[in-house]
Amino acid sequence: MGEQSGGSHLVSRRAVLGFLGAAGATVTFGSLVACSSTDNSNRSRADNGILTTAESAGVVVLAQARQALAEGSFGVGGVIIDNASGRIIHEGHNTVIQSLPNGQSGLSGTSFLFDPTNHGERQLVSWYYENASALGLPKPSELTVVTSLDPCAQCAGSLLAAGFNVGVVAFDDPSGINYTFDCTYPDLPPDLRAQAQKSFTYYAIDGVRAQVGASSGPAFVSTSLTKPTADDCTTVFDESRAVVAANRKFPGLEPIEMIDPGTLPTTSPIRQALVEASPHAFTLRLADFRRPDSALQTLLSDLVARTPQATNAVAYIDPFGNLLSAFADRFDISPIATAFMNVVQSYSRTRFNLTGNPSTNAEVAKTLTTPKYGTFVFLRALAGDAATSVKDLGIYDLTIEGKAFMPETANWQYYLDPPTGTEAQFLVLVAQMKSVTGANPSRVAI
Ligand SMILES: [Zn+2]
Structure with a gap:
């Protein structure tokens, strides 16, 4: 589990999975306290994590999505990547729903709403602004947020406000901003529609779909995902909805x-x-x-x-x-x-x-x-x-x-x-x- 100490910048896919496993247990940035406590580990992890393809980024966000599912929240994960180097800047996942501490019950459910805004992509944008200056991070236009699921309106608005490039694995109908699948973005005002068309890409999936959306800008835009990785991103999200429904019984009294x-x-x-x-x-x-x-x-x-x-x-x-x-x-x-x-x-x-x-x-x-x-x-x-x-x-x-x-x-x-x-x-x-x-x-x- 001591992957952070490695000196090589050539990280095999197995090694990437290995250190994700190690860090995934501790990295949650749902609260300000957790955020500050993970700064050091993220910096050292970034020295090791170099990605080169959409598939390698897909493996990272899938692992984060699985972590969200394991924690009882919605199974969506994301990662910020430096376009120039392929370096992992930060990764995270949905923490909207959390287990209640101290064995407490939300009227018989074991999980409860923590923060409805805590989608992975929105948290990545917030994390960026909390850390960009201290870590000397590149501008959002030089970075890509890769996400396992098409961003919702909240997350698309956050990514557009910041100016990130975006790479997406799975579509999300009806909640994704690209719910029409053709990158026309009918929900967005005209200027933001044009911005999304230049900065959001939907990676090619081998044997399933061609790349759609921006053909330059996002990292790894000319590479593809494998079908198993893409399918798993969808499956993990679908599974998580059932898990959330089973564990979260109590939205609140009338x-x-x-x-x-x-x-x-x-x-x-x-x-x-x-x-x-x-x-x-x-x-x-x-x-x-x-x-x-x-x-x-x-x-x-x-x-x-x-x-x-x-x-x-x-x-x-x-x-x-x-x-x-x-x-x-x-x-x-x-x-x-x-x-x-x-x-x-x-x-x-x-x-x-x-x-x-x-x-x-x-x-x-x-x-x-x-x-x-x-x-x-x-x-x-x-x-x-x-x-x-x-x-x-x-x-x-x-x-x-x-x-x-x-x-x-x-x-x-x-x-x-x-x-x-x-x-x-x-x-x-x-x-x-x-x-x-x-x-x-x-x-x-x-
Ligand atoms: Zn969202």
């Missing part, structure tokens, strides 16, 4: 079955965890959780004003009207760190941690539920032509998991026009994104 977390004492660990994650938690309560007021608009405007480079802020309001989480964009950290992503990540991870804690497991199930039952309130509508808007629409789909509660009243509302472009252009983008279902954003009526 509001009528819940207890209002605003009635808990301020010393309750649930309230304290929410306030620690987002200092604005419980500072505001709406009389009607579907009717955002002017006080909430002021709070969101202040958040934007106090955060460098931010143009938007988002609040999550629970079905009782409690403000549970509010964040501004954090473009000072990463061009994909939108306010909406920050809110979804913070709330989901806090709920996961409380569910995994024996002292809060029972109470959190009664007081915090899936955000599909609440309201997301944005200060502004989103730009109709931005990759981050595609990403946020994708995140909405992942967060709502198919359908919102009470769809007749919008659970995505905004006060103001977009930072650039018009409200009408934003609504055109919403309507054209067929890979995102159920999004129905509307302007706050004050």
Whole structure:
């Protein structure tokens, strides 16, 4: 298991698999803590991992997809490759669903939602911005993200916002951004469509399909995958969906079955965890959780004003009207760190941690539920032509998991026009994104 110490840059396929096996057990970058703790191992691994073909990259992402399946999440894996050298920069996998620690149960399921945004490709983009400067990494345009499955809207938006080249093994109908399989990308605004056509490739698979998409740009674009590797990427993903369904029993109670977390004492660990994650938690309560007021608009405007480079802020309001989480964009950290992503990540991870804690497991199930039952309130509508808007629409789909509660009243509302472009252009983008279902954003009526 000491593969990192090897001096040769000519790594056999067996050796690549060997060190993946060693590192795969420890590398998860779902949390900031895990991320920082893996920096050293990744740097030494990168010295050893040189890939030369689509097949060798496919073997790497398949191993990561299998790791995700073994952990009970969706079986998708990815890797960042330096185009010039074929060097592995970083690899990872989907950690949306995680096993609960301490033998806890999510009402009889052993797994629980950790973070709906934690697809492998989105995490690779976030990892890049957290480490690019310290590691002296090349620009995204000189790198390729190879993924075992066609990226969803969230991940495609993240990859386009960053400017990575992308190499894909398996198609994903209906959730992949190339769900038409012909690289026309009908969900994307025109400029991003052109960018994807120049930077996303779907590798040839021996005896199955010819290469489609960008014919230059992504690493290994003129090489092919073997059918077994490509088939396994699809099979692992399909298997994982059944595993997730079997182990994850509890998305969350319906509001009528819940207890209002605003009635808990301020010393309750649930309230304290929410306030620690987002200092604005419980500072505001709406009389009607579907009717955002002017006080909430002021709070969101202040958040934007106090955060460098931010143009938007988002609040999550629970079905009782409690403000549970509010964040501004954090473009000072990463061009994909939108306010909406920050809110979804913070709330989901806090709920996961409380569910995994024996002292809060029972109470959190009664007081915090899936955000599909609440309201997301944005200060502004989103730009109709931005990759981050595609990403946020994708995140909405992942967060709502198919359908919102009470769809007749919008659970995505905004006060103001977009930072650039018009409200009408934003609504055109919403309507054209067929890979995102159920999004129905509307302007706050004050
Ligand atoms: Zn994705």
